[in-house]
Each structure stands twice: as structure tokens, then as C-alpha cells.
Amino acid sequence: xxxxxxxxxxxxxxxxxxxxxxxxxxxxxxxxxxxxxxxxxxxxxxxxxxxxxxxxxxxxxxxxxxxxxxxxxxxxxxxxxxxxxxxxxxxxx
Numbered sequence: 001x002x003x004x005x006x007x008x009x010x011x012x013x014x015x016x017x018x019x020x021x022x023x024x025x026x027x028x029x030x031x032x033x034x035x036x037x038x039x040x041x042x043x044x045x046x047x048x049x050x051x052x053x054x055x056x057x058x059x060x061x062x063x064x065x066x067x068x069x070x071x072x073x074x075x076x077x078x079x080x081x082x083x084x085x086x087x088x089x090x091x092x093x
Contacts, residue, residue: 002030005056005065005079009044021059029056031065031079041066043080054079061089 005027012023031054040047043066050066064085069077 001032001034002028003079004028005031005081006044007081027056027058027081029058029065031056041080042083043068044083045080048080050080051077053082058086060086063089 006025007027008023008025011025012020014020014023016023034052034054036051037053038049038051040049045068048066048068050068052067054065054067055062056065058081064082065079066082067077067079069075
């Protein structure tokens, strides 16, 4: 399933306007291994509750992404990169 995944909510301030792949606000990726799971994860919008997890391949490696439903419209939501998992992958753990 191909989805847009949020990496950051604020625009990059280095001058690249998000054209550098490290500074992109959103990625469009194919996700796989989708599982129902409820917990809280650190995302670009801070700590958020999620209802699903999946894996996606990025330039830093394979990271976990989480689906966070909108509180005001629970049948809709956004996919976010799990920041803690991204940092673990980038550190080589």
C-alpha cells in the first residue's frame, strides 16, 4: 500500500526548502507488515497515540511508521515516522 508519511511538520530552515532528502517534510512510500497495535510514539507532532504500525524503506534504512487517527475524525488519520525507531536505525542498532 502506497501512502504519504510525515517526517516533519515545520519547514526546513537551511535554505533547501525540503529538496534535500534528509529535510523532506513528507515521503511517499510503500508500507508493508501492517499490524494493529495501540500505543504512543514520538512523531514529528510530538507524542501521539497510534492504532497501526508498518515498515517502510527510507534512505537511512527500514523504519517503523505509525498510523495516528485524527481525534475529531477517527476514521481518518496520518502515517508518521516513529522518531525513536528512526534514530535507532540511523545509529546502527
